[in-house]
Amino acid sequence: MNRRRVLNLSAVTALGLALPGSALEARAQGALSRTAVWPNKRLLDLLKIEHPIVQAPMGGHVGPDMPPAVSGAGGLGSFPCTGLTPAQVRDAVGKIRTQTSKPLNINFFCHAMPRRDEAVESAWRKRLAPYYAELGVDPPASPTRTLEPFGSEMCDAVIELKPEVVSFHFGLPEKSLVNRLKAAGCTILSSATTVTEARWLEDQGADAVIAQGVEAGGHRGMFLTTEPASQVSTLALVPQVVDAIRVPVIAAGGIADGRGIAAAFALGASGVQMGTAYLLCPEARISAYHRAALKSARDKLTAMTNVLTGRPARVFMNRIVREIGPLADGVPAFPLAAAAVAPLRTKAESQGSAEFSALYAGQAAALARELPARDFTLKLAADALDRLRVLGHAS
Numbered sequence: 001m002n003r004r005r006v007l008n009l010s011a012v013t014a015l016g017l018a019l020p021g022s023a024l025e026a027r028a029q030g031a032l033s034r035t036a037v038w039p040n041k042r043l044l045d046l047l048k049i050e051h052p053i054v055q056a057p058m059g060g061h062v063g064p065d066m067p068p069a070v071s072g073a074g075g076l077g078s079f080p081c082t083g084l085t086p087a088q089v090r091d092a093v094g095k096i097r098t099q100t101s102k103p104l105n106i107n108f109f110c111h112a113m114p115r116r117d118e119a120v121e122s123a124w125r126k127r128l129a130p131y132y133a134e135l136g137v138d139p140p141a142s143p144t145r146t147l148e149p150f151g152s153e154m155c156d157a158v159i160e161l162k163p164e165v166v167s168f169h170f171g172l173p174e175k176s177l178v179n180r181l182k183a184a185g186c187t188i189l190s191s192a193t194t195v196t197e198a199r200w201l202e203d204q205g206a207d208a209v210i211a212q213g214v215e216a217g218g219h220r221g222m223f224l225t226t227e228p229a230s231q232v233s234t235l236a237l238v239p240q241v242v243d244a245i246r247v248p249v250i251a252a253g254g255i256a257d258g259r260g261i262a263a264a265f266a267l268g269a270s271g272v273q274m275g276t277a278y279l280l281c282p283e284a285r286i287s288a289y290h291r292a293a294l295k296s297a298r299d300k301l302t303a304m305t306n307v308l309t310g311r312p313a314r315v316f317m318n319r320i321v322r323e324i325g326p327l328a329d330g331v332p333a334f335p336l337a338a339a340a341v342a343p344l345r346t347k348a349e350s351q352g353s354a355e356f357s358a359l360y361a362g363q364a365a366a367l368a369r370e371l372p373a374r375d376f377t378l379k380l381a382a383d384a385l386d387r388l389r390v391l392g393h394a395s
């Protein structure tokens with residue numbers, strides 16, 4: 001390819017954000033239709049999508065508007081179902097299906113139900129007591145109900161809805177449920193944070209594995225290890241997972257633009273899953289605090305902490321994370337820890353402060369851009385292809 005043309009394309013890419021939506025789409029479509037040749041088509045073939053970009057399911061942050069926008073652009077839109085009832089999942093998927101007939105991923109947590117330990121829970125509330133006093137709120141009672149993992153009733157609903165893809169966080173549900181989903185024609189994905197977890201997922205029937213590096217926003221998908229020191233970067237994890245398993249690998253964690261996507265392919269991945277970068281899309285359902293933090297992310301620290309929910313997750317650093325964590329002992333099991341923090345968050349937010357909020361964000365948060373999810377997906381694909389073309393001229 002003509003080198004001058006490649007450089008011009010890159011210059012346009014750099015300006016892309018200044019273009020209005022329709023011009024942006026025209027540029028992206030142009031770049032894509034010319035030679036949308038990805039170095040590795042395994043994920044495209046498996047998921048029957050045009051661009052190897054999976055918008056991450058982000059529980060509580062993605063409603064039914066974002067997935068169809070991403071799938072409509074040729075990526076894979078993902079709808080997070082954590083915390084929803086089967087009826088709510090049916091309703092949301094119904095809404096999504098009116099907007100696109102392209103492939104859809106729906107996502108569930110499959111954590112172990114926490115073992116209740118009143119001594120741990122009351123010690124945790126005691127630890128937070130100075131904050132309750134400072135903010136003038138009563139310590140909450142122990143929660144009577146807690147977040148349910150994926151189970152057979154939900155499995156019935158999913159089989160009825162027949163999404164093309166079902167993804168899980170924190171491992172996989174029991175084998176009989178995985179088998180039922182596969183028999184219904186669903187492709188199964190799950191996140192691995194170590195090579196051992198990736199091998200386990202492949203052995204248990206995952207059709208592709210999301211290799212989630214430690215840069216990632218949100219909860220660590222870790223499920224065979226509880227050791228935070230076992231968590232490594234995307235750059236280190238992806239090639240080792242690629243070498244260890246036969247199914248396609250999807251890189252996740254700190255990928256926020258076309259450069260990151262091209263890098264993932266260089267590491268041997270067949271696609272990417274991106275979360276934080278989609279949080280600034282207008283379709284994202286995030287608080288004003290979260291939006292403001294993302295928009296000024298440049299100098300903001302993120303930290304992997306367990307103090308907000310009981311499981312390690314990457315968030316913007318704030319007071320509770322700094323003072324109690326980031327990683328603390330004696331925190332009640334996921335998701336019980338969250339109930340004790342909830343009244344602090346509510347009261348602080350009512351006073352204009354996010355110092356007790358869980359503002360999930362990955363290490364590349366400063367690269368997030370405010371674009372509609374469709375335009376953003378097209379731009380990511382076009383920019384990644386431009387970058388790959390430029391790199392193809394290395395000789």
Ligand SMILES: Cc1cc2nc3c(=O)[nH]c(=O)nc-3n(C[C@H](O)[C@H](O)[C@H](O)COP(=O)(O)O)c2cc1C
Nearest residue numbers: 056058059169216217218253254274275276360362
């Ligand atoms: C706000 C937020 C919520 C998330 N919630 C989920 C979830 O419900 N299910 C899931 O599988 N992954 C979840 N993740 C993790 C993502 O799937 C993915 O691993 C991560 O976003 C990749 O890193 P990045 O944020 O740097 O792109 C979440 C991530 C974020 C940022």
